[in-house]
Amino acid sequence: MLKDSTAIKWSFVGPVLALLIAFNVFPLCWNIVLSFTDADLSGGDWQWVRGRWYGRIFSGAEAGPQYALFASALRTTALFTILAVAIELLFGFILALALKDRFRGKTAVLTVLLVPMMLSPAVIGLFWSHILNGNHGILNQLLHGLGLPQPQWLTDPGWKFAAMLMVDVWMWTPFMMLISLAGLNAIPPHLYEAAEIDRASRWTVFRRITLPLCAPLLMLAVLLRATDALKQFDLVMSMTGPNDASTQTLSALLYQVMFQGGKVGLGSAYACVVLVVVIALATVFTRYLDWLAAKQGRA
């Protein structure tokens, strides 16, 4: 291969890196600085407050009732992420098992199944709140017709969280299915043939062949989905609004503090804590990708 000058190389990759530093790294650093100030949204004078916000965040309710919100949002986000990812993985994997073999119209079926995950949660979430409405919603009308109880999905605090989870599952199960399907299709058929010769039971085949060979891709799917679910904001906004105690995720709390309360300093401190979690997960994800690529390279 011909030698390329350093200037040529960097003129290809440089602009992207520069933009990412300007629009991502720089705001992040600024965010850290802001978290030590009492800056507000109006952009007026501000002062250094050192670690005041962090102290209050970590002492929780003792520092005042409004600081207990962070712990609650953290719990909501964690619970939401874990439940959403687990349910979507389970449903998605089962669906992939059902869809594994060829059949007529498979492409069409797959395409219809995949549509929900391409839609905007902010927009489709609003329409879902029409479907889930306790009085005129079609879901409760159907439940009524079937003689089942009809929860007040969007007004009963015990159900709001479940309603949001349900819509997320509706949107993202196809994502898990898509990746599971790729994992299932990549299993060499001769393994199944060998198992058949050995008269292995269905369960053994599933446990010893299907599951372990799919696991790396499933892990990738879980990491991708988890980093996304952690950011949950759009569904919260469109279904219950940002200030609802039972569905307030970290992103929704950030919005409330920064844009409704105008407290940029405190909001930035929240953001920094969130970022530590996100960066940790992103690191796990990239390391995992790296490991996966190395493993596949060897195989």
Added chain:
Amino acid sequence: MIALRWLAIAGYLALAAAPLLWLGITSLQTQEQALATSAGAFTPTVEAYGRLGEAYAGSSSTFLDYLLSSVVIGVLSTVASVALGTCCAYGFSRFRIPGAKDWLFFILSTRFMPPLAVVAPVLIMYRQFDLPNTYLGLIALYTVFNLSLAVWLMKGFIDEIPKAFEEAALVDGYSRLQAFWRIIVPQARTGMAVTAVFCLISAWNEFGFAMTLNNKHGTTVPVYFAGLQGNINGVPWPQVAAGVLIFVVPIIVFTVLVRQHLLRGVTFGTIKQ
């Protein structure tokens, strides 16, 4: 077992499609019909679609204004992301760049950033340049936001183009730029189209930045719906349904177009089929 399989497929197919079907039905109803507590037969009307041309209380723009913003911002940011992403992906695919792997992982990790965590500094920065409430502000932000996707997807596609093609061209006296423009770009056309679709959808659907940075002008469609939600006269459901339908139809069309590349798109090109 086979019956169970078909039950699972048919059941989920119904679950996936029913809300979208109901969306279409609601858009043809009147507000009274949409609020009826027992659904029944009704005469379809396109009244709700007409309402989209009116501005709702407390706003001076109509749905069409928001749609125009969405199209302009979506298209321009997509073009920029794909162009920049293709160049960068080519660089990482063909040159020896010190720390290439770390740079690539850095690019990918920017995607994990929650928008709400960087929005305050971005807003403060934008105010210095009068960028809030402009097309340019959101275009720049969406371009950068989609770069990670564009670079990773395009790198996958460019890696698949044999190096021999451009090496032959380089030996024939093409410059590196000529080889890139005349050999790689035509070869990578499918990849660029697929990448463009994913960037467009992601810009089209974005809500957090649009709501916080462009709350007065140059606002995109998802924010329009957030505005309807707070309507004092109650949410006009048929109008919402009509707007949502118009908003999601392009996405459905694009999803069908790139169906073979969906796996790649949603996993940043890390899984190929």
